[in-house]
Amino acid sequence: MAVERPSEPVLGCGRQLDDIWDNLGRPPDEHEAGCPDCLAARASLGGLAALVEDVRSTEAEIPELQPTERVHRTVLAVARAEVRRGRTILMPHGEGSTEPEAEAESDELTVSEQAIAEIVRRAADPAPEFRIRRVRVTSAESAEAPPGIGLRITASVHHRHAIPEAAGRLRRAIATAVTEQTGLAVTAVDIVVEDVHGH
Amino acid sequence: MDTELDELTLVSRAQDGDLRSFEQLITLYEGPLFRLALRMVGDRQEAEDIVQEALVVVWRSLPELEDPVAFPRWIYQITTRRCLNLLRTRDRRPARPVVDTELEAVAGDAERRPDGVVEQRATTEALAGLLATLPSDQRACWLLHTFHDLTYAQIAEIMAVGEATVRGRIARARKTLAEGMLPWR
Numbered sequence: 001m002a003v004e005r006p007s008e009p010v011l012g013c014g015r016q017l018d019d020i021w022d023n024l025g026r027p028p029d030e031h032e033a034g035c036p037d038c039l040a041a042r043a044s045l046g047g048l049a050a051l052v053e054d055v056r057s058t059e060a061e062i063p064e065l066q067p068t069e070r071v072h073r074t075v076l077a078v079a080r081a082e083v084r085r086g087r088t089i090l091m092p093h094g095e096g097s098t099e100p101e102a103e104a105e106s107d108e109l110t111v112s113e114q115a116i117a118e119i120v121r122r123a124a125d126p127a128p129e130f131r132i133r134r135v136r137v138t139s140a141e142s143a144e145a146p147p148g149i150g151l152r153i154t155a156s157v158h159h160r161h162a163i164p165e166a167a168g169r170l171r172r173a174i175a176t177a178v179t180e181q182t183g184l185a186v187t188a189v190d191i192v193v194e195d196v197h198g199h
Numbered sequence: 200m201d202t203e204l205d206e207l208t209l210v211s212r213a214q215d216g217d218l219r220s221f222e223q224l225i226t227l228y229e230g231p232l233f234r235l236a237l238r239m240v241g242d243r244q245e246a247e248d249i250v251q252e253a254l255v256v257v258w259r260s261l262p263e264l265e266d267p268v269a270f271p272r273w274i275y276q277i278t279t280r281r282c283l284n285l286l287r288t289r290d291r292r293p294a295r296p297v298v299d300t301e302l303e304a305v306a307g308d309a310e311r312r313p314d315g316v317v318e319q320r321a322t323t324e325a326l327a328g329l330l331a332t333l334p335s336d337q338r339a340c341w342l343l344h345t346f347h348d349l350t351y352a353q354i355a356e357i358m359a360v361g362e363a364t365v366r367g368r369i370a371r372a373r374k375t376l377a378e379g380m381l382p383w384r
Contacts, residue, residue, distance in 0.1 A: 055323060
């Protein structure tokens with residue numbers, strides 16, 4: 001196996017090509033201005049930089065440099081066919097509606113963690129303060145457990161909003177939506193703020 | 200509202216199985232990943248296959264991605280390694296010059312959009328011709344850095360080498376490419 005030399009290209013005058021590259025956006029420094037090696041390297045590297053800029057500014061508009069729709073369609077079809085539902089959680093008998101994705105298994109009604117996450121996102125998305133990221137159902141370990149769940153949610157918060165009041169409203173909106181649509185009582189909604197947006 | 204979601208939110212939601220967020224990620228990445236693959240392997244069909252397979256792997260493996268911040272590096276890693284694997288299995292066959300595909304691309308484009316085609320053709324042709332002169336490892340490092348804005352540290356992870364090696368490869372690629380610029384200018 002060939003050993004790759006970590007050394008970098010150096011010009012005849014001793015300057016590294018990388019230094020010339022890094023200085024391209026500025027006028028030549030004192031050495032460069034009087035050094036034929038450096039001036040030649042600046043000219044050709046400058047040409048390369050200009051070429052890259054030309055291509056980058058047009059490539060997204062050239063149809064032949066885009067994939068055909070097949071890629072998008074096929075990947076999405078596979079994702080749909082292999083959709084992840086997460087754990088299933090037993091719904092209380094005779095309560096709640098069957099939307100969005102309640103499934104009848106024998107005489108038990110269950111709801112998937114993925115469906116609960118979707119309810120949470122829909123309940124929270126109209127609120128400008130938070131962007132919901134991940135949703136975990138934290139308790140509902142067994143069929144014998146009481147029909148209540150806890151939720152652990154990570155979110156990004158808008159920088160101009162007061163978190164405590166907004167978080168209170170968000171918790172109530174989420175708990176209401178989940179209970180309305182699944183019949184499950186929501187015992188806790190933990191919101192972990194992991195980011196700030198809207199700068 | 201969905202269109203305003205930042206990438207970290209999209210990645211997190213896709214990890215939870217949200218198809219709409221995953222579709223937005225496909226829309227964001229399929230173009231850049233395709234151009235990377237096309238410039239690496241020089242063949243439209245093979246480039247599309249690589250991107251398609253890579254995105255399916257991404258969907259299947261998303262729950263195991265621990266840090267959503269690593270998503271860009273991860274998705275480029277899956278794509279780049281597939282390109283390099285293809286090039287390795289292909290090394291018995293005569294190399295198909297990268298220039299062919301980008302040339303065909305621009306020639307086809309020229310018939311439909313005559314404005315600015317001369318310059319566009321010249322630049323795309325020049326880039327494709329230059330890229331064909333680079334060894335594949337250097338080409339990958341240089342493309343990831345220059346066209347996809349990845350850092351040396353990210354590229355080092357993608358290529359499973361040290362940062363110094365990445366730095367050296369990019370510097371040598373620049374030298375070769377810059378020397379090749381003379382006939383173009």
